[in-house]
Amino acid sequence: MSDETRDRLARVLGPAGPEVSCETCFDMLDSYVELERVGADAEAAVPGMRAHLVGCPACGEDHEALHALLDADG
Amino acid sequence: MLSPAASVAPVTAAPPPLGFPDADSETWVIALGGAAGPARDAAVARLHALLLRAARFELRRRGTRVDVDDLATQAADDALIAILAKLHTYRGQSRFTTWAYKFALLEAAVKARRRAWQGREVALDDDGWALVAERRRGPGADAETAELLRAVQEAIATALTPHQRAVLVALTLRGVPIDVLAERLGTTRGALYKTLHDARRKLRAHLALQGLHPVEGDTL
Numbered sequence: 001m002s003d004e005t006r007d008r009l010a011r012v013l014g015p016a017g018p019e020v021s022c023e024t025c026f027d028m029l030d031s032y033v034e035l036e037r038v039g040a041d042a043e044a045a046v047p048g049m050r051a052h053l054v055g056c057p058a059c060g061e062d063h064e065a066l067h068a069l070l071d072a073d074g
Numbered sequence: 075m076l077s078p079a080a081s082v083a084p085v086t087a088a089p090p091p092l093g094f095p096d097a098d099s100e101t102w103v104i105a106l107g108g109a110a111g112p113a114r115d116a117a118v119a120r121l122h123a124l125l126l127r128a129a130r131f132e133l134r135r136r137g138t139r140v141d142v143d144d145l146a147t148q149a150a151d152d153a154l155i156a157i158l159a160k161l162h163t164y165r166g167q168s169r170f171t172t173w174a175y176k177f178a179l180l181e182a183a184v185k186a187r188r189r190a191w192q193g194r195e196v197a198l199d200d201d202g203w204a205l206v207a208e209r210r211r212g213p214g215a216d217a218e219t220a221e222l223l224r225a226v227q228e229a230i231a232t233a234l235t236p237h238q239r240a241v242l243v244a245l246t247l248r249g250v251p252i253d254v255l256a257e258r259l260g261t262t263r264g265a266l267y268k269t270l271h272d273a274r275r276k277l278r279a280h281l282a283l284q285g286l287h288p289v290e291g292d293t294l
Contacts, residue, residue, distance in 0.1 A: 001219040011246040012206055012226060013288060014274040022264040029176050030168035055274075056267055058183070058252045065132050065179040070172065072131060 019051035025059045033066045090165050099170035106161055121157065121174065125150040128178035138186045145189060149181035156181075187251040196250050196258050198240050205247040206230065222286055229280040238273035245270055 001009075020028070028046045035042035043050050053060045094100040105117035129149035133142050156177050164173055206226050230239060244250040245266070256266050281288065 001216070001222075005219065005223070008206060008247070009222070009226065009288060012230075012242065012274070013277055014271070016278070019271070022267045026176065026180065030172045034168045034172055055271070056252070058187075058263060061183055062176065062180055065135065065183065066172070066176055068135055069128055069131055069175055069179065 014055040015051035017051050018048045019055055020046065020048040021052070022056060022059055025049060025052050025056070026062070029059075029063060029066060033063065033070065037067070037070065090167065092164075093166040095166055095169050099166060102170040102174075103161065103164060106158065118154070118158070122150055122154050124171065124174065125153045125157075125178040128175045129153070129182040132179050132182040133186055136183065136186050138189070141189065145185045146182065149178055149185050152181045153177035184253045187253050188257055191251065191254040196244065196255060197248060198244055198255075198258070205243070222281075222288060225281055225284055225286050226277065229277045233276045233280040234273050238269055238276070241266060241269045242273045 024046075028049060032042045032046050032049055035045055053063050094103070102117070102121070105113060106121065108114045108117075126146055129146040130142065133146055133149075138145065153174075157174055164170065167173075204227065207223055230242065234242065241255070244255055245252055252263050252266055252270075256263050259266070
């Protein structure tokens with residue numbers, strides 16, 4: 001299977017496991033990111049968050065953006 | 075923007091008691107939640123400046139080149155309104171500035187996506203499922219992959235409602251950003267994602283009935 005096909009199937013089928021909603025993702029994003037930044041088990045604190053960040057590109061970008069901004073803040 | 079009615083996995087636990095991770099966060103909340111007057115006005119102005127910086131950062135990070143100042147100001151304004159309305163929901167589970175940043179980043183990203191798609195037609199048909207097929211058959215196009223793709227196409231065509239099919243095709247095969255589609259349909263990101271999530275579950279169940287499990291051993 002080509003990478004292109006694999007990526008397309010991943011977008012269509014989404015993550016396999018349980019995931020939080022966009023609303024829960026936004027509610028928990030700040031604490032999830034801070035846990036990640038100190039090396040804590042963020043996924044244990046918010047089960048299903050990782051799957052949602054993979055399945056929802058917009059929420060995934062919000063997650064990436066918050067890390068980038070905190071990186072820039074130093 | 076995000077509808078609480080569209081939860082995929084609702085959180086039912088009671089919110090934790092308010093606590094502050096640091097003195098700066100406590101200062102923010104006390105100043106913003108105080109009585110109207112010069113001290114609160116100053117805190118609001120300081121918060122707006124913080125949000126404006128965050129919005130500009132995100133727009134630059136995304137490569138937005140047109141109307142950056144206008145979009146950043148709109149994003150900061152909208153984020154400020156949202157934060158002041160939801161200040162009571164801040165529980166101190168992160169620093170206040172981290173909590174506030176996410177509002178500005180969300181608003182900036184949504185505005186950037188919508189601006190990029192302004193004037194572009196959003197095809198909301200339900201017959202784009204053929205896009206899942208391999209665009210060119212190369213050495214990697216083995217029989218197993220071909221069978222899986224045929225099964226996925228068949229599942230999209232037969233297992234989904236027309237609305238689920240249209241949303242899935244637009245978001246995952248035509249590349250329409252979810253916030254753009256939500257605006258065009260007069261709905262929310264959360265509600266659309268719920269539709270997408272339900273459609274994906276149906277597809278996976280349909281494939282499983284045929285003994286196809288594309289999830290095993292990879293991230294699919």
